[in-house]
Amino acid sequence: DMVTALADMEGLVSTELQLVKHLENYIQEEESRLKRLKGFLEEYESIYQEASADPTTYLANPLNAYLLVKRLTSDWKKVKSVISRNVGSDFVKNITQHKNDMRLPTDEDLNGAAVALTRLQDTYQLDTHALAEGKVLGKKNSRQLTADDCWELGRQSYNNGDHYHTVLWMSEALSKLENESNKTVSRQDILGYLAFSTYKQGNVKEALHLTRELLKIVPYHHQALGNIRHYERLLREQETTRKQTAAIDDVTTGERFNATNLKLEKTLKTFGVPNDLWDNYEKLCRGEKLLDPNIEGRLRCRYVTNNVPFFFIQPVKLEEAFLKPLLVIYHDVIFDEEIETVKKLAHPRLKRTTVQNMETGESIPVKYRISKAAFLRDDEHHLVSKVSRRVGYITGLDMTTAEDLQVCNYGIGGHYVPHFDYAKKGEVHGPRDLEWGNRIATWLFYMSDVEAGGATVFPSLGVAIWPRKGSAAFWYNLYPNGEGNENTRHAACPVLTGSKWVSNKWIHERNQELRRPCALNYNSEM
């Protein structure tokens, strides 16, 4: 599980270097082995020439007779042993032994990386062809993908039952293959996947065409022959229906059965988020403006002192992002030294974010939140407690019932789909909920800039907050009466380029009874 946090992927670069070295050694050894064999060959050849010129005379010499026998027995054994010395499997064994300190990714990691890429493709509407050219958002910052690279993306999608992306990537693989001289994937392999997924996408006519292409290469392809019959029958049935319907219906609607015009259907997984909010989420991630200009016009920036003497000298910069519910951004509230310390403490303990089965206590990795996180206690480092205290000073809330600092690192494509931080009725987010009440507010530190993507967005409000190192977002999750405010639904957009580090304090209801109304008086009506 290495691709869910960028911090953990950095090690893979040195893994690759080690693999390169292993491969170099292996090739060297194979080359010297071949050199020895070539030596034997030359000797055998030259002696043979001498002997074959006149075998009788040659063998009349007792030494020659002896040497011939020797060459065909003992010498030949040597040759055989050099030939069959298994340098290859030694090499593989060596790598397997190194596997633990080398940390090779697994097939699951490959699937995760492929899914991350297709997620980015959807959220940011990235064109498959441009991606295959190595372009992300118009910038060329990677080498081109080969037909094989595209094929693998298609295959991973296929294995996930995602026929939409299978079609996109297999088509790309097919067109790449035409211009490649050094082919590592075959046209028939691509066509097999492409035809079937095209059928699964509802385009029977195209599936039939592709399967026929496949049969041109492999005429007795068992499965393809079966599929062809099935597709042909389906098309005949469709045609009959079309004729019948056309006879009844207005003939001007002739377009409706044009199978080849069928658009590809995304296998949209919205994790139970209503469709319109999911749309907003993706739009906000892409940087589309959704906030009502009237609301935006009323938002202000100001300095906060909260009657904390320290803040009289250096007030905190506050930027309103929404008023009801109150959602604000504070600037320059965590400093580089603190960020570095927090990252350093958290890094070795980062674990894939999971949900806990409340009955068995088992941790289950989830698809809706792809990142790695660790919790830091205040007593672990004076800078951790300092940062927690600062949150208390700025918000005016009591931090003794807050959760430990959660530090989170996202990998490429890492995300957290729209969710609520508070527990719904009957739900418990942690054992402490019962004692400390619900998560009244969320404080989210941004501990890195993110090159592209990775915004925190509120689809019901139309607000996007773009990570800025040193800033923090803060909002109330609950109405003053303790009920959850559904409009605080928020998400972490997939990271497109860069590494995203955040850390957050979840502040609980207990002990805030007297603090909240006077803390920031304008939010009491929230």
Ligand SMILES: O=C(O)CCC(=O)C(=O)O
């Ligand atoms: O990373 C983000 O932008 C938001 C994270 C979040 O919502 C959470 O951890 O609950």
Ligand SMILES: [Fe+2]
């Ligand atoms: Fe959250």
